[in-house]
Amino acid sequence: MRKIGILTSGGDAPGMNACIRAAVRSALYYDMKIIGIERGYEGLIDGTFREMDLASVGDILHRGGTILKTARSERFRTDEGQYAAIRNLEKAGIEGLIVCGGDGTYRGALDLQKKGVSVIGVPATIDNDMGYTDFTIGFDTAVNTVLDAISMIRDTSSSHERTTIIEVMGRECGDIALYSGLTGGADAILIPELEFSLGELADKLVKGIERGKNHSVIIKAEGVEISTKELQQKLQEMTALDIRTVTLAYLQRGGSPSMADRMLATLTANEAAKLLYDDRSGVAVGMTGGRIVATPLRDAVGIRREANLALLPLIDMLSR
């Protein structure tokens, strides 16, 4: 291919800029032109395109967010929107497209592929909910942000001898809660993939205090059925402990990407550009067992990550 495009779509994730930088500079290295498409599939429909050069991606590697902007496009869910996007791609002479985002972004890419567009996916979402790759771009940074928050909350929580419920992102996938909970020393982790017993949780908190703990931290993913407020009220009634809540929300999506996220973004975006240069498409690039892999897009879409439930007994063992 001689001319390709790149867009970022869905919820932003730290490392998207590292991905844009690597794709642009790799494409130019292979003598391809590369067009940046703004606001994801919205920009594809509106034709908001700009040609990228080496300087256009200078000084962005360390920044969170995405210089191309992002959106969740309702219009792109329709055939009409998709055909408008395809007409714009043809008009601009764009032969292949790199889409950087999560599962919703990949569904859009698959629709384009079915209509004849050459597409490659690069996985970026803080949720780490894409099962075909070990990690997604943004997850590591988000977990590190949660770890920083846990440390800060511990300072005040231990001074006041309180229990704090920290709500983290993850509507269907509990990985942010699981990884930050284990490495942040949480007393309990609540994830959408597993039911929990309120009684056992209350017992654990009380036993902790009885053996001399002066504070406790519970990490709860947002997708867990009970609301954080209700959980707080119920636990307070059952234990008589002083319980506070903190919702980290969008804090987790910002910040400078970690080394792991920059590495993943750089390697996957470089691979995507190389594949398009070789006229290959219809795949999602990812990383399994430390290696960059290309999985057919139709197989990568909709593969949810299975929660690593084996970590839960370890969390229990270490937080007694």
Ligand code: F6P
């Ligand atoms: O990026 C993924 C995610 O952060 C989810 O965990 C969260 O529920 C969702 O996006 C919220 O994003 P928005 O409010 O931007 O739609």
